[in-house]
């Protein structure tokens with residue numbers, strides 16, 4: 001059944017209908033579409049736009065359709081244009097003539113925007129929950145590894161020693177921002193467009209507040225033209241998803257590097273790796289790699305929607321139908337990636353010895369030696385120069401800073417004294433970095449405490465604002 005056959009003298013060409021249709025992907029909006037229609041029907045009845053009995057019949061019919069779809073007793077008709085026309089068609093088939101009254105004071109343009117927003121709201125909550133669970137998993141590993149020393153890098157060159165826990169907590173901060181972005185984006189999604197009609201509202205005495213309240217929206221949209229053509233929330237969500245993917249991709253890259261024999265810092269659990277069809281010895285970090293790869297398609301969806309929206313005149317244009325596949329695929333992808341990172345992070349094995357060994361190489365304590373001279377009254381710039389020459393000498397003589405004799409040290413500066421040996425021990429170097437935000441176990445535990453109470457607070461915080 002077409003919703004608009006009247007003014008046409010021809011059927012839509014078969015190929016055009018196939019091209020225009022969206023049921024193949026928007027069928028997943030059936031629950032949200034039915035919810036929106038039930039709220040709309042109730043409102044029509046309360047306002048006397050249809051009779052209470054008619055409203056009751058519509059609501060019952062819609063509830064039955066939902067139950068049948070859920071039980072798999074009703075199949076999606078592939079010829080339907082989209083989920084909205086399909087449900088209306090089913091309703092008319094089920095309840096007869098009265099079914100044709102459902103679309104009073106409504107257009108598919110405000111209908112689709114409403115269904116889509118309801119869907120996105122649920123999905124943001126689900127994704128937010130997964131992000132919190134990943135943070136929790138990282139915190140769990142950080143608790144065990146506050147004393148595990150590893151080299152921190154700049155330019156992928158060993159720089160200064162840090163703790164593994166501190167490295168994990170860096171990802172917690174990224175994910176915390178991601179979570180807050182989702183919360184923030186949610187506010188813009190939580191706006192009910194129903195009642196905006198095709199573009200210019202309606203002549204019927206509708207009650208928009210009632211509908212929004214029924215559907216659990218925080219507010220109603222303020223401008224009918226904007227309401228049916230606004231997809232800012234899609235771009236925002238896809239940006240939030242893109243950043244989550246970027247963060248996962250950076251973590252993935254580190255897991256891949258760390259699990260190589262060259263690093264050997266971690267061993268991924270067998271359950272999150274795969275083998276090779278030809279090389280019997282191989283164990284590959286495929287899960288991490290695929291997550292890194294999937295980042296590309298999520299970025300692609302962001303660029304896609306920004307381009308779809310660019311230059312679109314007000315109000316609704318069919319171009320907007322392109323919003324759905326982008327969002328569905330991005331959300332499926334991000335949820336899948338975050339979901340698999342949780343157990344992968346929980347199960348990976350930490351090779352403490354290898355990390356500590358690497359942290360002790362390449363003069364990662366050279367900055368500390370310079371700091372030592374500063375404490376003895378040398379200016380930092382001079383200290384930097386002196387230690388640079390000491391390092392050069394060590395490279396030439398194949399020694400570590402710890403191996404030089406006091407005589408050798410004194411040949412570079414009289415400010416060196418016996419207490420330097422303790423000062424430049426790797427564990428001492430890390431332990432001293434205890435100011436807030438630092439890698440020392442003390443600072444790490446402060447951070448763990450802070451993030452743990454943040455987690456508890458976020459779990460308590462309701463998503464819904466209500467009307």
Ligand code: ARG
Nearest residue numbers: 022082108109112318320321
């Ligand atoms: N399937 C359409 C979409 O996703 C529903 C709105 C159709 N409205 C229209 N005027 N063609 O955007």
